[in-house]
Amino acid sequence: QPSTASDFGGYLILRPGVVFPYKTQTTHQGAYKTKHRDYKPGMAISLSGGYRLKGWKLGAGVLYRKNEHDSKSYERVGAQMKPFAKGSESMSIAGFLEVGYTHAFTPWFGLYSSLGLGYGVSVVEDYAPLLSNGQDRTRLDPFFYASGGLGAVFTPTDHLALSLGYRYHHEREVPAHALELGLEGKF
DSSP, rough: OOGGGGGEEEEEEEEEEEEEEEOOOOOSSSEEEEEEEOOOOEEEEEEEEEEEEEEEEEEEEEEEEEEETTOOEEETTEEEEEEOOTTEEEEEEEEEEEEEEEEESSSSEEEEEEEEEEEEEEEOOOOOGGGGOOOOEEEEEEEEEEEEEEEEEEEEETTTTEEEEEEEOOOSSSOOEEEEEEEEEOO
């Protein structure tokens, strides 16, 4: 029988995960300049905390996400088409408000869902060194952030929960699907 004291209080969740981008980006800057961006799977980590009441959670958090460009990414200027710099990437940092609900089937097992809305910025390295005359053309791309997650949670004690789930990350540059593990502390 779970303790009723564990139904109220604060929480802190750390969620590392693997991110799978699903959309390529192509931008045309005039008639003779094109950038095509395709991303490899990468990593993400989020940390959120707040208040919990029964199965509901209300809080805030931060997200860090990183994906390297795939070999299919290129910059074209006129007739010259060159690949992006080796190891070039997109990194994002976002802050968000989050609401979630966990439905417990037993004191140890349940299903959770969550929704997060916020704002962030991506640092995007999307240029070909051979076409840039040695200049670093890294750009900052602000974005509206949204996420939704579903998964299973295992609660071995009143103060600790482990989860495995799916999360959708929406941002302008690298919208992605993620598989994540979670470690939740309850206090």
